[in-house]
Amino acid sequence: MKTLELDLDSRSYPIHIGSGLLGSKDLLCEKITGGRAVIVSNTTVAPLYLQRVLDSVKDFDPVSIVLPDGEQYKNLDTLNQIYTALLEQHCDRQTTLIALGGGVIGDMTGFAAASYQRGIPFIQVPTTLLSQVDSSVGGKTGVNHALAKNMIGAFYQPKSVIIDIDTLQTLPDRELSAGLAEIIKYGLINDHEFFAWLEENMDRLMARDKEALTEAIYRSCENKARIVAQDEKEAGVRALLNLGHTFGHSIEAGLGYGQWLHGEAVATGMVMAANLSRRLKWIQLSDVERIETLILRANLPIRYPDSLGVERFRSLMQLDKKNIAGHLRLVLLKGVGDAVITTDFSEALLADTLRHGSIDKGD
C-alpha cells in the first residue's frame, strides 16, 4: 500500500492506494470517530463490494443507501433521497458517510455530507479509475442542474480517501479508458516525465497491470494533491485541473448527460485544447500528434459528434464556472506538461477549433 497526504492544515487527509483495502477494518474505521457509519453506493457497485465494506465497519452500526447508477441521477432529487434515508434512520451529526462508487456517488455523497445538518464527516472509497485519480481527491462535491453540470455543490474535504485497486478488475473497459483520460491530463498539465512514462506504459495500463495502475494512480493523486494544497477553492492555479473540461462539459451537456462518459468528453476536450493551442502557435504539431496518439491508445475519442453543432457548443461553453465577468477562460497548452489558464485567444480561432474539431494539419 502507498499513502500520500493532502496538506490542508486542519483539514489534511491521507490517500491510501493498494490492493485489498476494502477489507481493511483499520483503514475504513480509522477516521470514524463515533456514531454511525452510512454507506452510500449504487445498484452496480453494491452487489460487488458493499458487503465487504459493511463487514469492515460493523462496529459502527452500519446501514447502506443504494442509489440508481448513472450521471442522469446526479441531481437534487437523488440527493434528497439520501437526506430522507438519513432522517428515517435518525442519523445525527456524529454520523459518518462512506461514498462507495464512482464519481457520481462520491460527488453526491460528499455534498450530502457537506449539507446534512450543515455538515457531517465523510470518507471517499472510489471504485472507478476516474474517481480514484480525480473526483475523490480535493473536496469538490455537488450535483448537476438541468441546465448545466456541477452547478450546485460545495468545497468539502473527506476525512480520508481509500483506493482499492482490486475494484478496477471488474470495471468495464470503457470506464477504464475514461479514467486514463484524467491520468493523461496530469501529465499534460504539469508533469512531462509522467506523460513520457504513460507513453511507455499505456499497454500495461490497458492490460490492467496492478503495479502499473498503482503507480499511475499514485502519481495522478500526487499531482492533484499538490495543486489542491496550493489553491483549495479554485481561486487560481486549481483551474488548471480543468484542462479539457470546458470543452468536455459542453460535449456532455450538449449530447445529454450519460451519452458520453466524463472521461471520454475530457479526452476530446484535451485534444481540442491542444488544437486551439496549436492554432495560437503555442505548441508544435508534433505535440498535438503525441497527445492524440496517447489518447487513441487509451481507446478514447478525439473528435466530438457533428450533431452537437458549433453554435450550441459555443453557447454551452459560456456557462463554464471558470469564466470571469462573461469572459470565456480556457486551460490551454504552452507545451506537453505546461498548461496555462488564459483568455488570450480570438473568437475566430475558437470557432475554427469548434468547427473542425481537429487541427488543420495544413495550417
Place this chain on the structure above:
Amino acid sequence: MKTLELDLDSRSYPIHIGSGLLGSKDLLCEKITGGRAVIVSNTTVAPLYLQRVLDSVKDFDPVSIVLPDGEQYKNLDTLNQIYTALLEQHCDRQTTLIALGGGVIGDMTGFAAASYQRGIPFIQVPTTLLSQVDSSVGGKTGVNHALAKNMIGAFYQPKSVIIDIDTLQTLPDRELSAGLAEIIKYGLINDHEFFAWLEENMDRLMARDKEALTEAIYRSCENKARIVAQDEKEAGVRALLNLGHTFGHSIEAGLGYGQWLHGEAVATGMVMAANLSRRLKWIQLSDVERIETLILRANLPIRYPDSLGVERFRSLMQLDKKNIAGHLRLVLLKGVGDAVITTDFSEALLADTLRHGSIDKGD
C-alpha cells in the same frame, strides 16, 4: 447608524443597524466586488422595498428573483428556482446575492450562495425583526426537509448584514412579537441586564419606538456575534442560542410549518425550558413567572396546542441536531441570564413538562 463587527478572522463582517439604510448606495455596494448583483426577495417584501435596493445597487446590473412567501416554501424545490434563475441569467462566480426579506429568504439565499457554483458572496438585508436579531447573523443557512426543519444547509457567512429598522414599520404585529421572542432569548441566555432592560422597555418596543428597537436589535446582535465568534460551527457554546428551539421546532413541525411562526414556537419553547428547569429545582418559581410575564407582554403564546400530543412531541424532539449519539440535549436555565446545555434531566420530568405544558405551581 450603529455598526458592530462579527469577528471571524478572514470571514469577519460588519452588521449595520439604522434608519434609511436600504437607500444607502455606499452600504449596499460596499461588499460587492464586481460582477452582478442579484436580489432574492418574496412576494410580500418585494412590492415594499425591492425597487429601493435595486436603485442602490444599479451600478451592478442588478436583477431580482421574487419567490413565494412562507416557511412552506423553504425547501429544495424553491432553492432550485434560485439556481435556475441564476443559470438563465448566465450568472457566474463573481455574482453577489442580496437576501431581502425575513429568515426564510435569508436562509435560502444564503444556502443558494453557499452552493451555487460551490460558493458565491452574499449580503443579508433582513426586513423582519426576527431575522434582524437572529438568522441574518452568524452564517447558518439552509432549507427544510419534509421530515424535519433546517436539516439541509451550510455554515456560510455573509459579507455584511444591513438592518434597516424602517422596514419594521410595515411588519405585521404578529411578526413583531415573533422577533421579540428571540430578543428575550438573548437576555435569558447570558445577559440578565438586557432582560431587565426589556422588562422596562417592552411597551416602547411593542409601540415600535425606533430608538428602543435600535437598542434591542444592537444588543441582540452583540450577544449573538460574541457567541458565534467563539464557536462558529456549533461545536459547543453556540448551541446555547437554541434555547427554546428543540421544543419550538417540534411545535412547528408537529403543527405543520407555517401554522405557528418560528418566534411564537420559540417563545413557548423557552417557557417549557423554564418549566423543566423549575422541575429540576434549578430556578425559582419567581424566575418562571418573570419569563412568562415578559413573553405574555410581547403578545406571545406560552402553551402549545393540546392537539399536538405528548408522544408525537417527544418523538419530534429526538430529531434535533443538538442530540449526540441518540441522547436528547436541551438548553435549560440555571437562572435568568444563565443558560446551560445539558442532558442531565430525567425522561419523567421531561414527560411532565410536555404533558402539562406549564409548571405545576403547587410542585
